[in-house]
Amino acid sequence: MSEQARVSHPKEPLLSTDVEGFDSLSELALDMRSSWNHATDQVWRQLDPVLWELTHNPWVVLQTVSREKLQRVLADPAFRKNIDDLVQVRRHAAEAPAWFQQTYPQSPLSCVAYFSMEFMLSEALPIYSGGLGNVAGDQLKAASDLGVPVIGLGLLYQQGYFRQVIDQDGAQQALFPYNDPGQLPITPLRRPDGEWLRLEIALPGYSVWLRVWQVQVGRVKLYLLDSNDAANYPAHRSITSELYGGGPELRLKQEMLLGIGGWRLLAALGVKPEVCHLNEGHAAFAVLERARSFMEETGRTFEVALAVTRAGNLFTTHTAVAAGFDRFAPALIEQYGAGYARTQLGIPLHDLLALGRQNPNDSSEPFNMAYLAVRGSGAVNGVSRLHGEVSRHIFLPLFPHWPQDEIPVGHVTNGVHMPTWDSAAADDLWTQACGKDRWLGTAETLEQDIRRISDASLWRFRAAARKSLVKYARERLSRQLAVSGASPEMVDGAKHLFDSNTLTLGFARRFATYKRPNLLLHDPDRLLRLLNNPQRPVQLVMAGKAHPADRAGQALIQEWMHFICRPEARPHVVFLSDYDMLLTEQLVHGVDVWLNTPRRPWEACGTSGMKVLVNGGINLSELDGWWAEAYTPEVGWSLGDGKERGDDLAWDAAEAEALYDLLEREVIPEFYTRDEQGIPGAWVTRMRESMARLTPRFSTNRAVREYIEQYYFPAASAYRERAADKGAIGLQVVNWQHALEQKWAALRFGEVTFETHSEQHVFEAQVHLDDLDPKAVRVELYADGVMGGAPVRQEMKRVRQLAGASGGYVYCAAVSAARRPADYTARVIPHYGGVAIPLEDPRILWQR
Numbered sequence: 001m002s003e004q005a006r007v008s009h010p011k012e013p014l015l016s017t018d019v020e021g022f023d024s025l026s027e028l029a030l031d032m033r034s035s036w037n038h039a040t041d042q043v044w045r046q047l048d049p050v051l052w053e054l055t056h057n058p059w060v061v062l063q064t065v066s067r068e069k070l071q072r073v074l075a076d077p078a079f080r081k082n083i084d085d086l087v088q089v090r091r092h093a094a095e096a097p098a099w100f101q102q103t104y105p106q107s108p109l110s111c112v113a114y115f116s117m118e119f120m121l122s123e124a125l126p127i128y129s130g131g132l133g134n135v136a137g138d139q140l141k142a143a144s145d146l147g148v149p150v151i152g153l154g155l156l157y158q159q160g161y162f163r164q165v166i167d168q169d170g171a172q173q174a175l176f177p178y179n180d181p182g183q184l185p186i187t188p189l190r191r192p193d194g195e196w197l198r199l200e201i202a203l204p205g206y207s208v209w210l211r212v213w214q215v216q217v218g219r220v221k222l223y224l225l226d227s228n229d230a231a232n233y234p235a236h237r238s239i240t241s242e243l244y245g246g247g248p249e250l251r252l253k254q255e256m257l258l259g260i261g262g263w264r265l266l267a268a269l270g271v272k273p274e275v276c277h278l279n280e281g282h283a284a285f286a287v288l289e290r291a292r293s294f295m296e297e298t299g300r301t302f303e304v305a306l307a308v309t310r311a312g313n314l315f316t317t318h319t320a321v322a323a324g325f326d327r328f329a330p331a332l333i334e335q336y337g338a339g340y341a342r343t344q345l346g347i348p349l350h351d352l353l354a355l356g357r358q359n360p361n362d363s364s365e366p367f368n369m370a371y372l373a374v375r376g377s378g379a380v381n382g383v384s385r386l387h388g389e390v391s392r393h394i395f396l397p398l399f400p401h402w403p404q405d406e407i408p409v410g411h412v413t414n415g416v417h418m419p420t421w422d423s424a425a426a427d428d429l430w431t432q433a434c435g436k437d438r439w440l441g442t443a444e445t446l447e448q449d450i451r452r453i454s455d456a457s458l459w460r461f462r463a464a465a466r467k468s469l470v471k472y473a474r475e476r477l478s479r480q481l482a483v484s485g486a487s488p489e490m491v492d493g494a495k496h497l498f499d500s501n502t503l504t505l506g507f508a509r510r511f512a513t514y515k516r517p518n519l520l521l522h523d524p525d526r527l528l529r530l531l532n533n534p535q536r537p538v539q540l541v542m543a544g545k546a547h548p549a550d551r552a553g554q555a556l557i558q559e560w561m562h563f564i565c566r567p568e569a570r571p572h573v574v575f576l577s578d579y580d581m582l583l584t585e586q587l588v589h590g591v592d593v594w595l596n597t598p599r600r601p602w603e604a605c606g607t608s609g610m611k612v613l614v615n616g617g618i619n620l621s622e623l624d625g626w627w628a629e630a631y632t633p634e635v636g637w638s639l640g641d642g643k644e645r646g647d648d649l650a651w652d653a654a655e656a657e658a659l660y661d662l663l664e665r666e667v668i669p670e671f672y673t674r675d676e677q678g679i680p681g682a683w684v685t686r687m688r689e690s691m692a693r694l695t696p697r698f699s700t701n702r703a704v705r706e707y708i709e710q711y712y713f714p715a716a717s718a719y720r721e722r723a724a725d726k727g728a729i730g731l732q733v734v735n736w737q738h739a740l741e742q743k744w745a746a747l748r749f750g751e752v753t754f755e756t757h758s759e760q761h762v763f764e765a766q767v768h769l770d771d772l773d774p775k776a777v778r779v780e781l782y783a784d785g786v787m788g789g790a791p792v793r794q795e796m797k798r799v800r801q802l803a804g805a806s807g808g809y810v811y812c813a814a815v816s817a818a819r820r821p822a823d824y825t826a827r828v829i830p831h832y833g834g835v836a837i838p839l840e841d842p843r844i845l846w847q848r
């Protein structure tokens, strides 16, 4: 990375900046590493215990503490030594060669640019809404642990995602607190001469200035763009006001600033990533700007530049329904993009629109950001095995006549950053069993190591975690009730709710109808009987927000609030308002069972259930998203039959009954069946299996390694190859595609015949290529896979020219006679070394 990128200075002079030792504290406070490495917690707690408990924001603590107090603690040699040691450890962790450097000293990869609309790193930096931000934040952290050279790019919103208050009637109120940049752990990114780095981005009529902020995430940097610059026209200052707020026009402007501004920032820093990773389609304009910047460097056309640069782009889709993609009216793209297309990319508006359309010539079709991302990438992946399959179906329209199995979408199942989500006690337990550096390498031995922990230790650990959660839930609920004006009796009553020895279920997520957060309320009386069983009681902690515009989701919250008002429910169910990262941590540390009830297949992956694994919680979930591949009977419980049922209400009812049955017949008895030492043997066995088998597998450590090996390395090599010699190969690829364009319509099959010899069918196919170079295509025999197996694709060899037909050839191949000859169909597809088919060219000609 260039010199420029490393510069940064603490922000506005603070009262205490001249205090000896302040710089060290500020270095520690500004590193988001404190959100997963808790070594510095004690420092902030000592400076201001109350503020620390409430915010977990070291930077706020440091800014608030008095000069006098600071001087006093820093004068203590022991405190001072501790700070110096912590700074040394931090620098070592940030600079010493890590797993990546040691494993891949000759790596073709020097930098990955990771674009995301949201990042969930810490509650101290509230620029996220949910799952997507979670994936982005946890991946940056794992990249830091492993030493993967990643730079994050995102937006700084003037408002965090909304905060939730629930009123006396159970209705959700949305509040939008101001994100005061001075209180966030970010610093202005400055040029070497001290000037704040700002970028100018042209919008129609007037350009926008973007300020750049820097976030330190261990050894990784995240840059945030912000339009709230004093030089801006007032309407432009608020472009980055709010995450997922406003209408399509605001969203389009945000996405242009993220994609175009983000790539320009890299150029301004002198950073040249080989790989550009788009976390969801929001940032897909980066594809255009990357090509534009290649045009500027080499003088190539946009078409060639895109053919070169897309080899280095990876698109990760997170959506499980086509309606979830961002789509913009053509008029909006014309208003904001026509000038950019014409003057910057040198292409007509039509060509730009075509990149975001299924049918380039349908002028009414909206512009789809996911389509732009697919067309601009050298690889595409979904976020679980099932979601890969679902995405192959969703993107079928972009690859007409291709079998669904061959739609070019792979998958990398998400994981979570275990050091962020483990409790202090879990950290101790895992450290004893597996060592301190367990997430800094390949995590291969964790499974065996964790199996060695005794039943008694595991059960003690679990009981203590549940007890802490009960304490936390009581305090938080009584605070919540006091604020909402509840009676003193109610507030006091909250302090005695729950029981530390009772089976504790947790459910927390976005309240969207497809997640069916009210499934348990299907038969309220049956739920009450379950909760109130005197021998085997159950308690339930709930949390979750509904989008402020989602009335149906808000009604589901209200349904729960009304249920909780019933006197038989009150002692056993709490709804904690304002679901955020801090609340998630408490819940995932403490619950015995994590419930998840989405309608399959609408949960692309889901990550909250992975957060309980390291803490010994067990999942009970619909077979959807990650659980569809994680579940086996030894590690948890499943709901549903693994089939898609849409929003069939009768099926919902059947699943609700199945959920009650499962709880009554399996979960609850297993928890309460104890041996002579009071240990539930079967439960602890299940818990251990879940911890041992699933924790390493569903960690971001594994996910990031998969991205490196399956996607980043191939993308980096492919990009380097195409970019060499000013994009010479890119030009050849474009020329090849032009030839296909002109000649494809004339391609046709003649006769296809076969003979069967003992074990083999030998096929011969006549193919008329006209004057297309035979090397530009590949002829194959294809047969659908049987019983979910892979399809057969057998290349046919060109054996001779057809007599008397110029451009006519005979192709031949032998295939196993285990399948009927009629199962096989010949086809012609484009072929060019190193080009991804059908992703980069979806043409295909079938024999019939």
Ligand SMILES: *Cc1c(COP(=O)(O)O)cnc(C)c1O
Pocket (backbone or CB within 6 Å): 129, 130, 131, 134, 508, 509, 510, 579, 580, 581, 584, 605, 606, 607, 608, 609, 611
């Ligand atoms: C983990 C998390 C999510 C994502 O959870 P899902 O399983 O995708 O529902 C959302 N919000 C918060 C606050 C989280 O901690």
